[in-house]
Amino acid sequence: MSNNDPYASPQGDQPHYGQQPQYGQQPQYGQQPQYGQQPQYGQPQYGAPQGYGQPLQAPYGQQPYYGGPQQFGATLPPLAHWGQRVGAYLIDGLVLLPGYLLIIPGYVQLVSSTTTSRRCFDYSDPNTCYTVNHSGSISPAFVLLMLLGFVVMFGLLIWNRWIKGGKGQSIGKKALGITLVSEQTLAPIGGGKAFLRDLAHMLDSFLCDLGYLWPLWDSKRQTFSDKIVGTLVVQGPPPGGEKR
Known part of the structure; x- marks a missing residue:
């Protein structure tokens, strides 16, 4: 009867059930050390989907593509x-001052040497009289000074307004901390x-x-010339710092 009792034979099955090495080692099923360590589970298996997760995080975190x-x-x-x-416009005007200083002496001499005379068809009738202006003479030295002044003034204009200004900041804009940029790219316009x-x-x-006053009520604070060329004047330095 003891042999037919299913509950009476625990000792026969005990060696196979109680050893636990063959069942507990789990060599090919999972090797519980590798599954339980979690680094190997997370790195190769769970971490492998980082190839799936990284493409999402890189563009989203960097934000340049967006x-x-x-x-x-x-x-x-x-x-x-x-x-x-x-204020920047006025300062840029002062940049041209050396050229004006060379032109003014010759201009003053030219004006001071100009004379006027009164002529009449009938001196007894004032209504027949008229005034004649006689251009004065100017010395060659002052002529050279005036020509040099125009060259200096035009050179400063090119350097300050179009070379430096094309890189974002003229002398006046730099002094006031503002920058000229493209409305589309926010980069200097050249x-x-x-x-x-x-x-x-x-x-x-x-x-x-009127165009100079337009920024007072315009939403983008643009003059007519800004709207035509597509530019903005913003606060701060040029992108990437000042370009020399």
């Missing part, structure tokens, strides 16, 4: 105030566009300098 094409909306610095722009922008300032002079 922000690059949308730099205007994402990284736009504060726009320059109207007072800052006026000397060619800086020259075209100065030409477009002629439109700003129409209707009592």
Whole structure:
């Protein structure tokens, strides 16, 4: 009867059940040390999907792919105030002062040597009289000074407004902490566009300098020339620092 009792034979099965090495080692099923250590489970198996996770985190974390094409909306610095722009314009005018100082002496001599005379068809009738201006003479030395002054003034204009200005900051803009950039890329516009922008300032002079006043109420604080060329004046240094 003891042989037929299923509960009476634990000793027969005990060697196979109680040894536990063959069942507990789990050599090919999982080798519980490798599964339980969690570094090997997380690194090769769970970490392998990092190839899936990394492509998501890299573009999302870096944000250049999202922000690059949308730099205007994402990284736009504060726009320059109207007072800052006026101050920068006045300082840029002072940069041309050496040229004016060379021109003024010759101009003064030319004006002072100019004379006028009164002529009449009938001296008894004042209504027949008229005034004649006689141009004065100017010495060759003053002529050379005036020519040198124009060369210096034009050279300073090219250097300050179109070379330095094309890189983002003229002398005046640097002094006021503002920068000229492209509306699309927020990068300096280069000397060619800086020259075209100065030409477009002629439109700003129409209707009592209305274009120069336009930034006071414009949402982007642009003059007419800014809108034509596609530029903004923002606060702060040029992108990547000052370019010499």
